[in-house]
Amino acid sequence: MIRWHQQALATGCLLNLMLAGGCVTSTVQQVRESATGMNETESVVVLSRKTRPSQEETEADFVNCISKSMRGGKQRVNVVGEQAFRDALFPWFEPRTAPVNASDLPELISQPELAERLASLGLRYLIWIEGDTDRTDSSGSLTCSVTATGAGCFGFLTWEMDSGYEAQVWDVRSGNLAGRVSSEAVGTSYMPAVVVPLPFIAPVRSSACSSLAQQLKSFVLNEG
Template identity: 45%
Template sequence: MNTARAIVLLLLSVTLAGCVTSTVDEMVFNEPVEGIGDATVVILGRRHASDYETEFDFIECIADHVVARDSTIEIIDEIEFINTLYPWFEPRTAPLRPADIDRLVQQKPVAEQLANLKLEYMIWVDGSTVQTNSAGSMTCGVGPGGAGCFGFGTWGNASDYEATIWDFTDKAEVGRLNASTSGQSYMPAVVVPIPIIAPVQGTACDGLGDQLLQFLSSEH
């Protein structure tokens, strides 16, 4: 009875503790007044750092978040955009400053493709999600009564992403957003492991997605 009660209390405590803290900062210089009309947007991940790459699935998550809430916003798929304009948006050749856009449009094939896409905003997302700590242990085995595990593990994750908004027409940076999240995940196991995952990256995606939606949407 005491063992069962201890297990219930343990599961309740980790369920309550498996949460995420999040901070979103916004600095917008020139927000559209009536949305972006029939122009398009592309969201790209920065991947020129030597120690990390902004995840492709995180970029896709932000785009899906925005479009799901305002279907009038047309966001070009990141992979499709990179392939269409190969090699100009590979990590080694991608523009690092709005002023670099002039270098791009001097290339006639690039200028034609960008004109066809009706690109208005280019949004660069830089950052990653990393594991910050881990503790605990777990043992699993097979016996006469069957297989099972016993133990308790915990680990932390932290996400830090910055989105920089370029106005492609004016060749200027018009906004910058930052989302920082952290959380602790748990894995208690009494016969069967029960993961309690803190949605750190998903929370960062929602935070940046909401801020970009506010910037781009005509439904202010």
């Protein structure tokens, strides 16, 4: 009876962990500076800041995730790939030369070659992404051994991830800042291990990506 009770308790704890492990809390905020909207022939590009002193670049797969998410869904947005854009506009969007503020755009676009290339891409909005996902807390311990007869792990780990991203939307046509959209997400992951580790990962970064991409899409299409 006691043994059954212990097994039930252990199973209950595991279920709780599995349920709680997937939880992510995310919030999205938007500040609009000017009216937006785009037609079917226009496109956007999503770029990450790669300025030298910063050691906290936005992850490449996050930028790809935003681009991919904006391309998909009900109302699709034409998104130019980041590398294709940087190559097409080389050298004006390299870390050393990229404009820092939206107010730098008019001077840049006044170069006929650039204006012509941007027009051929149909580019309407430049979206600069800054921020990253960090581990903010962790505890527990886990030990793994590999021997000639087999391998196994024992222990328990838990860690919290925190995503913070901000997107600045620049209107290429007017050379103004159209607005800002930010996304915050927090989630806790667990990994108990009795011989085999069982990771219950909170999808913090992907939650931040989907919520930010959805809001950006809505923002540039002027849906709210």
